[in-house]
Amino acid sequence: MTDDRFDVFLCSADDALEKALRTGGMRVFRDRAFDDFDTGTAAALAGSRVLLAQCPRDPPTAFAARLTAAFTAALRHGDPADRVLTIGGQSPVKPLCRGSAALPDLVRRVRRKVAGTRGPLGPAPRPPHWFTGRHTAFWTVHNGLDGGRLLLHGLPGVGKTALAERYACLYRDSFGGGVLRTGPFGHLDPGDFLPAFHLDLARAVAEHWATDVTGLDLRRLSLLLADRITAAGEQVLLLVDDVPAGLPSTVLDRVAPGSARTLVTSRFAQSWAAPSVHLPGLTPEESAGLLPPGGDAVRRFALRCDGHPMTVRATAFAVRDAAGPLTDAVLAERPDLAPEAIRDVLRGLAPTARDLLRLGAVLAPAPLPQDVARAALGSPDPAEFEAAVAELAGHGFAQRSGELLRLQGLAVEVAQGESGALLGEAPDAVLAGLAREAPGSGLVRHARSLADHAPAHRLRLLRPVAAAHERHGDPAAAGEIHATILASGEATSADFAAAARVEIDCGLHAEAAEHAREALVLATTDAERHTASLTAAQALDCRGDYAEADVFRHAEHPPETGEARYRAALATAVAQRLRGRPQPALLEPLLDELEPGTLKDELALEHARSLLRAGHPQRASDVAAAVVANQHAAGRERHPRCEDAEFVRAEAVLTLDLAGLPADREDRAAELRALEQGYRLRYGAEHALTLTAATFADRALLALGRPRHALAALAATEQVVLRVLGDDHPLGYRIRHGRGLAHALLREFDRQAELVEAVLGPQIRLLGRTHPETLESRLDLGLALALSGRGPLEEARALVDDAARDTAGALGVSGELTAKARAAKQVVRLPASFTSALFAVERLVWPGA
Structure with a gap:
């Protein structure tokens, strides 16, 4: 039994802290120097009730060893945070205080912790295999993640994944929001990585927060992740395991949303603007801790195999029954390369265990439900299968996580090279599993891998x-x-x-x-x-x-019953709106029939669009607002349907607000900017109303003849739109069309043609050929092509004539756009030499426009 000698084992260079603790009536052992963790110091720690450490940012190895010893000793008493007390944030447990605290208050907190103990820590037990050799690595990872993201790389089988998962467990108090685990992805080509990561992150987010994430692209999914973290007020750790080699830094940036701490592991160093930690093999001393006694012979063997954990572990298993200390002669017979050491172990496995590893060669290196794995092997006897899983786990070739089984990648590769891959009943087993499980199941990754075999x-x-x-x-x-x-x-x-x-x-x-x-x-x-x-x-x-x-x-x-009837009506309503003939009454009776849910919201959103296009902004606003409320109530605030409804409502509200604005261009521009500022203060800079009003206000600068100011304002708004909405939103197309108009005012018709040509197709798809914005783009593209001299003039004339004809049909013979169409028809009929000369004269007359 360890003597109860001290209340506090103090790792600190602060004399005032030691004095305050002693004055507070506590027995203190002051660890004054970071020298070797000798027997006396270890004994003092074992005889102390709590350890109190001031955590340096870059802890020396011995300092980390003290906290590790205290942590493992404290595990036997319950929550380590009751025994391992730290000041500062770089610790494996929740700190006693993070910043500066008054000494009397700190002493009171420590005294309460001491009073809650029933004896000293006791000696630290021999650390388990996953802890050996990783004392300082945990600290290095934790410190590196201070910047938000870290890359951990090393040889296959060296323990990157095990360290990352154990780090997540030990430092769990630093991640109150939990851990999201994705991967491994190392078997994929770089081009296939992001789609696979997207699916796996969607699965992890859906499981972690029990939320529906269908329909969310990677950008929206990252925004939802940020929303959840912000709402919880606690940090989340995202593990991205075993990414492929050669990923561009822009791809790695996309897997590391700023809202979460992101720990990426890889077999290779990556070109990425993030801290990078190389995980080496075990030191000779650490290797000796896993092998039977052997003195210098064991250390020499560890150097020969570079301390690879799987080699050391396989060797430990092979010589476990050796009589007496290990010698150079005994260890010389053991392979010093991990694949060869693993191969030796494989030969002694039971047939079902070997087949399970061979099965892994045709599956993705991802967790697999154990019932699917058993079915893939032809449903062997349950006891036989259980024994095989236990045998693999005992050798470190497999890891259980609840009902899931994850096979060790290097062991699978060696098993495949030794005996070949095993397909078995895997396709039927995985397909049956997919039929049972919810959408987004991790089995999709196995299905994709199996398709190649x-x-x-x-x-x-x-x-x-x-x-x-x-x-x-x-x-x-x-x-x-x-x-x-x-x-x-x-x-x-x-x-x-x-x-x-x-x-x-x-x-x-x-x-x-x-x-x-x-x-x-x-x-x-x-x-x-x-x-x-x-x-x-x-x-x-x-x-x-x-x-x-x-x-x-x-x-x-169309069928008269079932969901297909509503889908057909929805398609008809969309078609009518795209043709410039919106029919709000088409969907209204169907909405009364439907129960609340996804289908009703889809029809209601189209109903709101039709109302807006038909000139009923107030009703459109009300219907769109109801869709937004339904989506928020269902936790779908980041779904594209919710996003679209917010912008239909924003345009409807803005239409109502614009109705009373003055006709004078200067006054109107000022009022638009005031509207934007009002929305910004009320709803925030990224709200739909704010962004829509900002776009209108930026484009109003064009009417004032200030194209350069308009370009700068539109570019700033576009950056927010791209970040919040992505590059495929109608508001982004409106901004790009406005930039094209600005370039036209600057007589940069080539640039205008490029911008308008890029947005015209999406506008036709989303808004229809006869929507006013699409009509204006069609006219502008024809004009830009004619004035820039790009392509045959006949094509430009045909574009303008076609757009002018549709404009007259859709909007009548009056209005600004109709007048623009008539003028455009005249301009494109001027001789090419005349339009070129006109362009040159304009450049001379208005060089600074």
């Missing part, structure tokens, strides 16, 4: 992978999977229709229309024909080919 099951495995990417707002990744499915020659009508739907989201409308036609040809049921026709009509609508779209829409016969 099981040609007979390839399409069945790829379909849920594509659906998962689409469900989580990554149509580009889904499109790549669909392209593989379509190229197989075995695609069905449903495959072609699904590919077309994704291509619409990617802006590939011509391809989508073609694949929807293929889906219609292959259709064998009325439901398939209905889906294919509707998809083809939507693709053609997005291109502005309304006449051809109507052929498909009128050819199909």
Whole structure:
């Protein structure tokens, strides 16, 4: 039994603190120098009730060893935070205080902790294998994460993942919001990394906060993560395990949202603006702690194998029954490379354990439900399977986490090289698991890996992978999977229709229309024909080919019951709005039939858009506000539907507020800026109303003949829009069109043409060919092409004539846009030499415009 000699073991260079503790009636052992952790110092720590440390930012090795010894000793008494007391933030437990505290208050806190103990710490037990050799590494990682993100790299099997997970456990008090674990991803090509990370992060966020994250792209998912952390008021640790080599720094930046501490592990050093920690093998002394006694022979062997933990562990297992101390002769027979050492262990495993590792070669290196793993092996006897898992875990080749099993990557690679991969019943087992589990399951990663090893099951495995990417707002990744499915020659009508739907989201409308036609040809049921026709009509609508779209829409016969009826009505309402003929009454009776939920919100959002386009801003605002409220109540505030509803409401409210503004351009511009400032103060700089009003106010500078000021203001607003909404939002297109107008005022028609050409396609898709903003873009593009001399003048004239005809049809013969259309038709009919001369004269007359 350890003598109760001291109340406080003090790691501090502060004389005043020691004196205050002694004056407060406590027995203090002052650890004055960071010398060797000798027997006397260790005994003093064992005989102390608590350890109190002032944590330096860069702790010496011996300092970390003291805290580690105290921590492991305190674990036997319950919560280590009751025994290991620190001042400052760099500690494995919640600090007693972070900043400066008055000494009397600090002494009172320490006295309360001492009074709550029932005896001294006692000697630290021999640290478990995961702790050996990692005392200072924990501290280095913790300090490095102060900047928000850290890269931990080292050889395969050296213990990066184990250290990261153990760090997350030991320093749990620093991450009150919990830990999100993703990966490993090291088997992926760099180009496949972000889509896989997106799916895994979505799974982790959904599980951690029990929230629905479907429909959220990676940007919105990161914003949701930030929202959750802010709301909780506690820090979160994000583990990104084993990223591929050669990732660009911009990609790594995307996996490290500033809201969370992010710890990335990799087998390779990465070019990234973040602290980097190399994890070496064990030192000879640390290796000796894992092996039977052997003195210098053990140390020499540790040097020979570079202290690789898996080599040391395999050797320890092989010589566990050796009689007497280990000698050089005994250790000379042991391999000093990890793969060879692992191979020796594999030969002694039971057949089911070896098969489980071989199975890992065709799966993703991700956690796998144990029932799926057992089914993949052909459902061996439960006791036999349990024994195999326990055997692998005992050798460090597998790790359990609840019902999940994770196989060690290096052991899987060696097993595959030794006996080959094992497919077994894995495809059927994974597909059955996918059918049972909720969307977003981690089994999707296994399905994607299996598709490369099981040609007979390839399409069945790829379909849920594509659906998962689409469900989580990554149509580009889904499109790549669909392209593989379509190229197989075995695609069905449903495959072609699904590919077309994704291509619409990617802006590939011509391809989508073609694949929807293929889906219609292959259709064998009325439901398939209905889906294919509707998809083809939507693709053609997005291109502005309304006449051809109507052929498909009128050819199909929507079902009279079920969700498909509402979907068909929704598609018709969208089509009418895109044609400039909004019909709010079309959806209103259907909304009364529907129960609250996702489908009703979809129809209500389109109803709000139609009301706004039809000139009913107040009703549009009310309907959109109800959608926003529903989405917030469901925890879907970052969903695109909620975002779109907020901006429909913002435009409706702004339309009402603009109605009373003066006609004078100077006064109107000033009032717009005042509106923006008012919204900013009331709702914040990133609110939909603020950003919409800012865009209107920035564009008002163009009417005042101040293009350079407008360019600067629009650029600043665009940066916020890009960060909050991404680069595919209608507000961003409005800003870019405004920048094009500014360049036109500066006679930079080439630049205007580039900007307007880039936004015209998305405007047609989202707003329709006859929306006022789209009509203006069509006119401006024709003018810019004519005045810049880019391309044949006949093409520019055709663009302007077409836009002018639609403008007259949609808006009538009066109004600013109609007048602009008439003027544009005259300008593009001037001779090319005349327009060039006119351009040159303008440059001379207004050089500073």
